[in-house]
Amino acid sequence: MSLLKLRPSLLILACIVAVSGCQSANKRKQELAYIERPVEQLYNQGAQELDKRNFDRAILLFNEVERQHPYSEWARKSMVMTAYASYQARDYDEAIAGAQRYLSLHPGGSEADYAYYLIAVSYFDQIVDIGRDQRTTELALSALQDVTRRFPNSSYARDASLKIDMVNDQLAGKEMEIGRWYLRSNQTLAAVNRFKKVVTTYDTTSHTPEALHRLVESYLTLGLRDQALAAGATLGYNYPGSDWYKMSYRLLTKEGLDPEADSAPRRTLIQKIIPGGK
Incomplete structure (x- = not known):
């Protein structure tokens, strides 16, 4: 079969891919479209999606809480939940960035202890075997020590102390x-x-x-x-x-x-x- 005979088929395939891509893009736009909803409804829907392990959908909904109700208590909580959903999805860089963003805006917030802990465990879960570079291990140790120093009487500090022993052994x-x-x-x-x-x-x-x-x-x-x-x-x-x-x-x-x-x-x-x- 000649190359010229293949071209119409390739053109049809390209069109199908383009249409499919447009449909996916439209779907994403619909998910992100501004539809005003009560803050509790948005937050609870995000929590439900998180329970179902639909992490991307949960993140969208928690972000929507921030967008529609930026000065509410729910917006502050949603920042931490977004970071937690990223952690559960094993997107550790996003989890760390999200927790750090929360701390930069709400350093004395009621979720600050968990935000520090979330940063620490995000580094901890990335620790590799001793045959490789231990930069992440050192970052985990520093973050875990931060938790025990700032919140010595919290349940997070107790778990961080156990993890510090493991990191030191590493x-x-x-x-x-x-x-x-x-x-x-x-x-x-x-x-x-x-x-x-x-x-x-x-x-x-x-x-x-x-x-x-x-x-x-x-x-x-x-x-x-x-x-x-x-x-x-x-x-x-x-x-x-x-x-x-x-x-x-x-x-x-x-x-x-x-x-x-x-x-x-x-x-x-x-x-x-x-x-x-x-």
Whole structure:
């Protein structure tokens, strides 16, 4: 079949697509057309669409509340509901922007605590595995800390605190991954800095015992016997039954060092690692 014979068919198809596009555009215009309605009716319709998980339709209706009744209490609430609908639709950028818009206009509004929380969980839900860039994880941590600092007695703060522990564990895991890579690459000093950061900044996470063991390994490699003993003693004092301490204990005793000797002072985790700690 020649190209010339195909052209009429292509023209018909193009017309069908154009007509279909116009119909869709007209439908959208009808949905956004100004039809004055009571504020409660608009808001409740938006809430109903949200319950049905028709997020785009819910957003349109909440926006319509703002457009038709801009100075009402319902308009303020609709701003937060629009951000929440975007969050439920996993449009996190729109959710964050919507919550930030609310806070810029109503910083002391009754929904401010939830707006801050919505920003935090929007970042939190975007956290990726430790093998990738952790910029979003850092933003999540900052936003979660904002919630606990501003609204310490709220239910949002309690949930934010739990999420902060998870975020810190994620960031500590990233530091450990980088530190292990430095060790494998024989960049021991760089590895030490990563492991020390875990011990000093993320000391309540699940990665701390391994970080202390890696410090024992690294210090022994560098010939820093006193620092290796201090790290081992700290590991034994804080995690005496862990496999990491058992491995560190074997390494140290091979070098004639005893982390359980009476001469090894028992101080806190941070004091043991920071030079000059008391």
